[in-house]
Amino acid sequence: MSAPPTPRTPARALFGSRWTPRPEHVSELGLDAGLPGGFRAAGVASGIKPSGKADVGLLVCDSPSPVSAARFTSSGTAAAPVLLSRERCRLQALRAVLANSGCANAATGRRGLEDAAKTQGAAALAAGVQPAEVALASTGAISHELPVDAVLKGILAASSQLRGEGDADFQRAIQTTDAFEKRACLQVRLPSGTVRLNAQCKGAGMISPGFATMLCFVQTDAALQADTAELLLGVCVKRSFDRCSVDGQLSTNDTAILMSSGASGVAIAPESEDELRLGEALDALLRALAIMMVADGEGAGRIARVLVRGGEGEAVEAVARAVANSPLVKTALHGGDPNWGRIVQAVGAAIRSPPAPAPVALDVAIEGIPVCSSGAAIDYDADALARAVQAQEVEYEIALGGRDSIQAETEVFFSDLSYDYVKVNAEYTT
Amino acid sequence: MSAPPTPRTPARALFGSRWTPRPEHVSELGLDAGLPGGFRAAGVASGIKPSGKADVGLLVCDSPSPVSAARFTSSGTAAAPVLLSRERCRLQALRAVLANSGCANAATGRRGLEDAAKTQGAAALAAGVQPAEVALASTGAISHELPVDAVLKGILAASSQLRGEGDADFQRAIQTTDAFEKRACLQVRLPSGTVRLNAQCKGAGMISPGFATMLCFVQTDAALQADTAELLLGVCVKRSFDRCSVDGQLSTNDTAILMSSGASGVAIAPESEDELRLGEALDALLRALAIMMVADGEGAGRIARVLVRGGEGEAVEAVARAVANSPLVKTALHGGDPNWGRIVQAVGAAIRSPPAPAPVALDVAIEGIPVCSSGAAIDYDADALARAVQAQEVEYEIALGGRDSIQAETEVFFSDLSYDYVKVNAEYTT
Numbered sequence: 001m002s003a004p005p006t007p008r009t010p011a012r013a014l015f016g017s018r019w020t021p022r023p024e025h026v027s028e029l030g031l032d033a034g035l036p037g038g039f040r041a042a043g044v045a046s047g048i049k050p051s052g053k054a055d056v057g058l059l060v061c062d063s064p065s066p067v068s069a070a071r072f073t074s075s076g077t078a079a080a081p082v083l084l085s086r087e088r089c090r091l092q093a094l095r096a097v098l099a100n101s102g103c104a105n106a107a108t109g110r111r112g113l114e115d116a117a118k119t120q121g122a123a124a125l126a127a128g129v130q131p132a133e134v135a136l137a138s139t140g141a142i143s144h145e146l147p148v149d150a151v152l153k154g155i156l157a158a159s160s161q162l163r164g165e166g167d168a169d170f171q172r173a174i175q176t177t178d179a180f181e182k183r184a185c186l187q188v189r190l191p192s193g194t195v196r197l198n199a200q201c202k203g204a205g206m207i208s209p210g211f212a213t214m215l216c217f218v219q220t221d222a223a224l225q226a227d228t229a230e231l232l233l234g235v236c237v238k239r240s241f242d243r244c245s246v247d248g249q250l251s252t253n254d255t256a257i258l259m260s261s262g263a264s265g266v267a268i269a270p271e272s273e274d275e276l277r278l279g280e281a282l283d284a285l286l287r288a289l290a291i292m293m294v295a296d297g298e299g300a301g302r303i304a305r306v307l308v309r310g311g312e313g314e315a316v317e318a319v320a321r322a323v324a325n326s327p328l329v330k331t332a333l334h335g336g337d338p339n340w341g342r343i344v345q346a347v348g349a350a351i352r353s354p355p356a357p358a359p360v361a362l363d364v365a366i367e368g369i370p371v372c373s374s375g376a377a378i379d380y381d382a383d384a385l386a387r388a389v390q391a392q393e394v395e396y397e398i399a400l401g402g403r404d405s406i407q408a409e410t411e412v413f414f415s416d417l418s419y420d421y422v423k424v425n426a427e428y429t430t
Numbered sequence: 431m432s433a434p435p436t437p438r439t440p441a442r443a444l445f446g447s448r449w450t451p452r453p454e455h456v457s458e459l460g461l462d463a464g465l466p467g468g469f470r471a472a473g474v475a476s477g478i479k480p481s482g483k484a485d486v487g488l489l490v491c492d493s494p495s496p497v498s499a500a501r502f503t504s505s506g507t508a509a510a511p512v513l514l515s516r517e518r519c520r521l522q523a524l525r526a527v528l529a530n531s532g533c534a535n536a537a538t539g540r541r542g543l544e545d546a547a548k549t550q551g552a553a554a555l556a557a558g559v560q561p562a563e564v565a566l567a568s569t570g571a572i573s574h575e576l577p578v579d580a581v582l583k584g585i586l587a588a589s590s591q592l593r594g595e596g597d598a599d600f601q602r603a604i605q606t607t608d609a610f611e612k613r614a615c616l617q618v619r620l621p622s623g624t625v626r627l628n629a630q631c632k633g634a635g636m637i638s639p640g641f642a643t644m645l646c647f648v649q650t651d652a653a654l655q656a657d658t659a660e661l662l663l664g665v666c667v668k669r670s671f672d673r674c675s676v677d678g679q680l681s682t683n684d685t686a687i688l689m690s691s692g693a694s695g696v697a698i699a700p701e702s703e704d705e706l707r708l709g710e711a712l713d714a715l716l717r718a719l720a721i722m723m724v725a726d727g728e729g730a731g732r733i734a735r736v737l738v739r740g741g742e743g744e745a746v747e748a749v750a751r752a753v754a755n756s757p758l759v760k761t762a763l764h765g766g767d768p769n770w771g772r773i774v775q776a777v778g779a780a781i782r783s784p785p786a787p788a789p790v791a792l793d794v795a796i797e798g799i800p801v802c803s804s805g806a807a808i809d810y811d812a813d814a815l816a817r818a819v820q821a822q823e824v825e826y827e828i829a830l831g832g833r834d835s836i837q838a839e840t841e842v843f844f845s846d847l848s849y850d851y852v853k854v855n856a857e858y859t860t
C-alpha cells in the first residue's frame with residue numbers, strides 16, 4: 001500500500017494501553033538500543049515505492065546455530081512469498097529474512113513464485129546462507145508483479161549496510177500505510193540471566209489475522225530450542241495478532257517470524273521458569289504490538305476490547321468476531337454513541353435461530369456499566385454511560401446464556417469505523 | 431431508526447436495474463392504483479417517532495378464506511414481534527398485519543413479548559379478527575421499550591381509516607432511514623386471467639437478511655393455496671432479499687409476509703402455468719425491491735453484483751458474501767477504483783488454507799473485462815476498466831477452481847461504503 005499524505009495518529013507508547021501492562025521483569029530500552037547480539041539488519045530504498053521511501057529490508061542472524069519459528073496467513077489466496085516460505089524454507093533454522101513493501105507479490109501466479117524465488121536466491125548469496133534459510137515477506141498492493149530488478153538492487157545495497165543498529169532502517173522498509181512506528185527494544189530478566197527481545201512490526205489495514213499476523217519480526221539473544229520457539233510464537237500469536245481486527249479483512253501476506261541467536265549465552269530449558277518468564281515477555285510484547293496495530297487502524301480514532309464469556313467456545317468466538325467486525329458497532333464507537341442495541345443485533349447474527357421462542361439470555365456491560373440483563377434493557381445511568389464511551393479505549397463485556405454458564409471466554413481488540421477509513425481506502429489505490 | 435434530515439438518493443424506478451428486467455406479462459400500474467381487491471390499509475402518526483411522522487400501519491384482508499405465508503429473521507436475538515408472530519400466529523391464514531416504525535421492540539425481554547401481545551390483541555379487536563390472525567412487525571431503535579399506549583392510540587386511528595387506497599399511508603408508517611419509497615402496484619397477466627400484486631417494503635441499513643428480509647408486505651387478489659403461498663414466498667425471498675447486503679448486518683426484525691385474498695376469482699392451481707407465471711412476477715418484484723433496498727443502502731452511491739461460479743456450493747456462497755461484505759471492496763466501489771486485488775484478498779479469506787502450495791486458480795472479470803486468470807494478473811485495457819467502474823452499477827464475476835469446474839453459482843447484490851454510511855451511523859442514534 002502506498003503511504004498516506006500525512007500521519008493520522010500520534011505515536012503510542014508500547015505499553016500505553018490498560019489492556020497490555022508491562023510485566024515487572026521486562027524493561028523498555030531506548031529505540032536506539034540496537035538489535036540483540038547475533039543480529040544485523042538494514043533497510044534501503046530500491047525504487048519499488050514511487051515515493052522513494054525505504055522498501056527493501058534484510059535481517060540476518062549470524063549465530064552458528066540459529067533457531068526460529070514462523071506463522072503465516074491462512075488465506076486461500078496467500079501471496080507468493082508466503083507460499084514459498086511455508087513450503088520451501090527451513091522455518092525452524094532461518095538465518096535471514098528478506099522483506100519488501102510497495103508490492104505484495106499476491107495474485108501473481110507462477111510468475112510471482114518464480115520472482116520470489118529469484119529474490120530468495122539473491123538474498124541467500126548476499127547473506128552467505130542457503131536459499132532455504134531465507135524467509136520472504138512482502139506487503140503492498142495486490143496484483144502487481146514484483147519488480148525483481150529493483151529488489152535485487154535493494155538486496156545488494158542492504159547487504160553492504162547490515163549492522164547491529166539497523167533495526168530502525170529495517171522497520172522503515174516494511175511500513176506502508178502505518179501512521180507510526182511499531183518497534184520495540186526490550187530487556188527481559190530471567191532467573192538464569194538477562195536477555196534481549198526486539199521486534200519490528202507493521203500493519204494498519206486489511207487486518208484480521210487468522211493464525212498469523214501482519215508482518216512482525218522478533219529477535220532474541222536467548223538460546224531457544226526449536227520446539228520452544230514454535231510453542232512460544234504459536235501461543236503468543238494466538239493471544240495477540242489473532243485477537244485483533246481493524247476491518248475484518250484477512251491479508252494475503254500476514255507473516256510473523258521469531259528468531260533466536262543464543263548470543264546471550266542464556267539457554268531456555270523447556271518447561272523451566274526461564275521459559276515461562278520469556279513467554280510472558282513475548283506475550284506482553286506481541287499483545288502490545290497488536291494493540292498498536294489496532295490503534296493505527298486506517299482512520300482509527302477510538303479502540304475497543306470486546307470480552308465474551310459463555311458456555312461454548314465456538315459461539316463465544318463467533319460473537320466476539322461479529323461484534324468486532326460490525327460496521328454498526330464500529331461507527332457507534334467512532335461517534336461516541338452508547339448504542340448497545342447494535343451489540344445485541346451483532347450477537348443475534350452470530351448465534352442464529354435458537355430453538356426456544358424466548359429471547360436469548362444475554363448480559364451486556366459497557367465500561368463496567370450493566371445495560372442489558374438476560375436479553376432485556378435494564379436501568380442505568382445514561383449520563384455516566386455517555387461519558388464512558390467518550391474514552392479513547394472502550395470495553396464491552398458480553399455474557400451469553402445467563403450467569404450460570406460462564407466457562408468459555410475470549411476477547412477481540414478492534415478499531416472504530418471512521419470517515420478516514422473510507423477516505424484512505426476509497427481515494428488511494430492501496 | 432430515526433429519519434435522516436434530508437433524502438440522500440433520488441427515487442429509483444422499480445425495474446430500473448439491468449439486473450431485474452420487467453417480465454413481459456407484468457405491467458406497472460400507477461402508485462395510486464390502490465390495493466388488490468380484498469385488502470384495506472392505513473397508516474397514522476401515533477407519536478412513537480418524535481418527528482411526528484407516520485409510525486403505525488394496519489393492513490387487513492377481508493377475504494372469507496385468506497391465505498398467507500411468512501418469513502422471519504434468523505437472528506438469535508430476534509425481536510418480540512418476530513418471536514410472537516412466529517410462535518403464536520396462524521401464518522398460513524393471516525387476516526391482518528400490525529406494523530410500527532420508530533421502535534424495534536428488540537432486546538426488551540419478557541416485557542417486550544407482553545407489550546407485543548397487548549398490541550396484537552388490540553389490533554385483533556379493531557380489525558374484528560382473532561389475535562392469532564394478526565402478524566406483528568416492528569422496526570426502529572433496538573433496546574427501547576414499545577410505547578404501548580401510543581401504539582393502541584395508533585391502532586384505533588388506523589382502524590377508522592382503513593381503505594383500499596391506504597397502501598401509501600401504510601408504506602409511510604413502516605419507513606425509517608429510507609431515502610425513497612419502495613412500493614409497487616402491479617398487474618400480472620396469467621393464462622387463467624389477470625391478477626394484481628402489490629408490495630410495501632422498507633430497508634436501508636442493518637441489511638443482510640438470512641432466510642428473510644427487512645419488512646416487506648405483499649398482497650395479491652389471486653386465490654392461492656397455502657402450500658403455493660409458502661413455496662412462492664420461500665423461493666422468491668431466497669432469490670431476492672437473501673441475496674442482498676448493505677452492511678452485512680442481520681437485523682433482529684426482518685419480516686416478509688405474502689397475503690392472498692382470492693378476490694380476483696383467478697385460482698392458482700399447484701404446478702400450473704398460472705403458478706409459474708405468478709412466481710415469475712413475484713420473483714421479479716422481490717428482486718427489484720431488494721435492489722432498491724441496496725440502492726437505498728445508508729449512504730450508498732454505487733451498487734454492485736458479485737456473481738460467483740465454482741465447483742462447490744458452500745465455497746461459492748462464502749466467497750460471494752465475503753466480497754459483498756468486504757469494507758475494502760466496498761470502499762473501492764465507492765471510490766470508482768478498479769482495485770481488483772482486494773477481490774482476490776476477500777476470496778482468499780473465504781476459502782482459507784487449501785492444501786496445495788500453488789496459488790488458487792481464480793478468474794476475475796469486472797464489467798466483462800477479464801483481469802485475473804488462474805490466480806494471476808493478466809493484461810487488460812486499464813483505461814477501459816477505469817471507465818467501467820465509474821458506472822452506477824458494477825458487476826464482478828468470479829470463477830473458482832478453474833474453468834472446468836463451473837457447477838455451483840450464486841450472486842449477491844451490495845452497496846458501497848461511503849462517508850455517508852459512517853455519517854448516518856456515527857452521528858445518529860439509530
